[in-house]
Amino acid sequence: MKIKNIVAFIAILLTPVIANAQRIKQSINTSWQFHKGSDENETAPDYWQTINIPHTWNADDVMDDTPGYFRGIGWYQKEIFLPKGWTGKTIYVYFEGASQLAEVFINGKSVGTHAGSYLAFSFDITKQVHEGKNILRVKLDNSHDPDIAPLGGDFSVYGGLYRDVYLLVADANHFDMDNYATNGVFISTPQVSEDNATVNVKGKVNAFQKVKIITTVYDRKGIQVAKTDSRPNKDGSFVANIKGIKSPQLWSPEHPNLYKVVNTLTDAKTGKVLDEVTNPLGFRWFSFNADKGFSLNGEPYKIMGASRHQDYKEIGSALPDALHINDVQWLKDMGGSFLRVSHYPQDPAIMEACDRLGILTAVETPGNNQVTESEGYTRTMLNMQCEMIRQNYNHPSVIIWSYMNEVLIQPLHKEKTLEREQYWKNLHNLAQKLENLCREEDPARFTMVAFHGDFDLYKRIGLIDIPMIAGWNLYQGWYSGKFEDFETFVLRHHNEFPEKPLIISEYGADADYRLHNFKPTRFDKTQEYTNMYHDAYLKTIMKYTFISGAIMWNLVEFVNEGRQEAVPHVNNKGLLTTERKPKDIYYIYKALLSKVPFIKIGGSNWNSRAQVADAGKEATATQPVTVYSNQAEVTLFANYMKVGTQKVVNGKAVFDVIFGNGDNHLKAVASNNEEDFATINFHVIANNLKVKNNPFTTLNVSLGDYRMFMDDITHEAWVPEQEYTPGSWGYIGGKVYKEDEKGDRYGSSRNILGTPYDAMYETQRTGLNSFKADVPDGVYEVTLHFAELLTKEQQEKLVYNLDKSAVAQKNSFTGRSFDVIINGFTILENLSNENYLVPIQAYNTKITVTVKDVKGITIDFKTNRGEAILNGLQLRKIY
Ligand code: GCB
Ligand code: CA
Known part of the structure; x- marks a missing residue:
């Protein structure tokens, strides 16, 4: 042979x-x-x-x-x-x-x-x-x-x-197949250094005859680096201690060198293989320090990562493995090094991908918002914690076990009663039990609890003392307060808990992928506000070594059925949308974190835009374009002309670009010749609607709004409202609707029913007298969009509140009713809460209007009861 x-x-x-x-x-x-x-x-x-x-x-x-x-x-x-x-x-x-x-x-x-x-x-x-x-x-x-x-x-x-x-x-x-759905083998590395490592394998077999367990360790290339035999004890348990693995190739996000451990159960006499299981192994050591932050394999290492929920547009939580794996890849490609697997353990495919691609992880049980003070709840909680640790024990990516998220935010007992004090005590006891369990099960990992911003409460209850790392979920400058409050908060932690390592376990701001504003304000849900928020937070995060790391909330948008806002049912804090379209913030992080040469033109997904022409011009409009890169310099070209060359600062360079009607071609080139291209369709709205060099076509206006809105299905571009000036277009009279008159937020936070254009319907001008557009003669289609933003309850509350004051009767809300008159012709009579203006329900109507004798379009609002409203207006020239 x-x-x-x-x-x-x-x-x-x-x-x-x-x-x-x-x-x-x-x-x-x-x-x-x-x-x-x-x-x-x-x-x-x-x-x-x-x-x-x-x-x-x-x-x-x-x-x-x-x-x-x-x-x-x-x-x-x-x-x-x-x-x-x-x-x-x-x-x-x-x-x-x-x-x-x-x-x-x-x-x-x-x-x-x-x-x-x-x-x-x-x-x-x-x-x-x-x-x-x-x-x-x-x-x-x-x-x-x-x-x-x-x-x-x-x-x-x-x-x-x-x-x-x-x-x-x-x-x-x-x-053993009866140990919390594990494969019965548990691997740890009690000692690791650059020169030498020890592997400890513990397990159990179920054997009815004389058996031998062979433990073989292979490196990432599949070369055998160690092999040892063990015999089980009477109860089936066995141990294999492998010492002296020389110069182990360390595991890290940069070099995810993955070894594997194969355990083979053989018949002691014949050598026949009876069973075999394989587990991953990574050699790394790490620590968290309250002053110096996190270190990996002996080097300081700032953790930068994100959390992730397990759902996806239209398929809910039922993802095939490939979609789970893709998410880890998105994080990796961005240059992220950490995944907070939250708020619950996720698919095994996620954990395997983290091992393979090099992503450090914290895994947590879903003890969210509140606890039940029952034995049953304690039992299931402890059981989950144990399942989680044992099932994920062998993943080298895991460095933290976590439990409880913002658990003081929704106490069972609302009032300051003795019951509530007792509830805090019970909750504290439960936390201590979970902590003890983690430490017994796995002394090699750290523990973390994620708190919300109520420092005093967590401190008083003693919850900060329990876990090894304090995780803080912080939203200053989003839900409330200012960006500066973030720095004040972390400094307070460092002062009052100088021994307790800290991680920013959450930070983020909602952005509706379709909304833009170059002068963003808090809670406007624009991409630009989100970018600003992260910029501000990053300054503090990078400034202090005691901040071990920061975990963005969230890698992807996810569904909370009860949420309302710009995209109903969705939490819009994702760097990616629910269908994994990256927002600019994803590229900002990529420019800052990724080591792979990178350049990207910001806003390239915002590819249908509209804006009023620059002052003194009629057919061109200027907008800033940001280029994201990790290279030293970038040059931008617009429509084949050089716009300029700039140094990249904090991952970006901003250029002013003059856009014209139609497709505008952008090209960015980095100093290493890396390139990116974008095509932006632009609609310049002339100041004078009758100019010859930019004839009128369409106008989409969101009333009571300061933002630009891109409809990513129809590619219609909406502009914010403006006040009327002769020759042009805009509202006359009225004011911007605010849910809270004193607050800085405009528009409603409600899910507007019957439309996907919530952002446009949520904003509104109230009490307006007219809307005028000095368009040239022709045949037009005018679409008027309305939504009653006051819910029944809000309407009633308004009546009730005002009743208490002297002006009560005069101002009380008794519903609204008004006529809409276009060019002197009444087209909506008595539009009211009794007919089409059903609370938080979208209503629109299209009207054909013939404009003659250079009169343009005038839409008058004549009130019969309450104030007139208008949420959006579209104007399209047919002929
Ligand atoms: C938090 C929670 C998280 C929420 C997030 C938010 O602090 O831990 O579950 O999704 O805030 O977006 O409000
Ligand atoms: Ca609006």
């Missing part, structure tokens, strides 16, 4: 042995039957719906206009077929996660229950199954349950079988 043939022959001999000895992990995701609801009328036609897993029953109802989403019972069932070859094997059904209370049945018999949406569980079904067809059924319930976290929080608790389901098939002799 030639050598090649001998190798092939040996391979043939060996392969079946190895293949048979491996555990089989086989997904069973396709062709499930699903039924929503608990009624048992199974014979009804269409009772079952055929679906694949991952699946959630809430993908649609978290986004629709009806308040609330289905939180109740759902049933899943599937036929599973067992081959003859599995006779005598041990068979488990394994769920990566299911939301949230699960009961699993095999052939009609219950095999177990599990509480909690976010961690894996498995059941031994060996005795319940037989060769051939078996029926697997899962009952799930995502009802609010006082014993199961999360009890509250800014996200949705999607129900369903939303992660992979597997069958695990092993030899009767196997590594």
